[in-house]
């Protein structure tokens with residue numbers, strides 16, 4: 001992707017929040033701080049992007065697929081799933097840009113962030129989209145609980161699925177299953193889009209690991225795995241995706257020089273898209 005580090009806004013980011021809620025920059029910054037305070041008070045995890053206050057801005061419109069996504073959304077059958085929806089910023093961006101909320105679904109591990117988005121960040125605004133909260137990294141046969149994809153009628157349901165800033169929070173096994181679940185939930189011809197922190201240098205498929213995220217209270221997370229552009233491309237192909245693109249962006253990653261965090265790894269920003277090509281006729 002042709003971008004430069006300066007193409008990215010400075011943090012904290014408030015552009016979309018000020019526009020959507022019609023508030024001043026000062027008010028937007030104050031709401032961002034209130035959200036962070038509420039999370040700390042509650043003992044919830046503050047992901048790095050939350051700590052740095054990037055959640056006052058939408059991400060999805062900065063993905064190269066966005067224009068095509070808006071075109072696709074005009075079809076009456078269009079369905080979109082935002083994974084790791086957090087405070088619900090990207091979904092509100094789609095609605096702001098004219099997408100019918102009835103065509104949208106959001107999902108996250110828990111509803112903690114979504115609720116703070118409704119109560120504080122967007123001051124009472126809650127779009128009427130389908131909402132499902134649960135772990136998107138489990139395999140169909142791994143527990144007695146109903147599988148998140150099949151339990152909600154999501155098999156081959158979506159024209160597009162987004163995964164922004166999630167893969168790098170997961171272990172290798174979780175990342176693999178998360179992407180398999182994405183594939184399963186896409187219609188034939190559908191597209192997966194997103195980005196994640198990756199690494200420029202590989203220490204091996206099982207050793208590109210960092211300390212785990214803190215996770216939800218009471219939930220222990222495993223060491224996270226960082227893909228290289230090549231390993232993500234290969235894995236997406238291996239589970240059936242075609243037209244896979246993984247590009248390294250020049251965006252600065254806050255904390256990239258923190259050796260205690262990244263160890264020997266050289267963090268990079270990976271932007272990806274992949275298509276579940278139409279099923280060949282039998």
Ligand SMILES: C[S@@+](CC[C@H](N)C(=O)[O-])C[C@H]1O[C@@H](n2cnc3c(N)ncnc32)[C@H](O)[C@@H]1O
Nearest residue numbers: 047059084086108109134135136137164165166
């Ligand atoms: C770093 S935040 C990114 C949020 C948002 N997509 C963005 O770009 O700002 C990671 C998100 O992934 C969610 N998440 C983490 N583990 C998950 C899991 N196992 N299943 C579903 N969502 C998960 C977190 O709750 C959080 O909302």
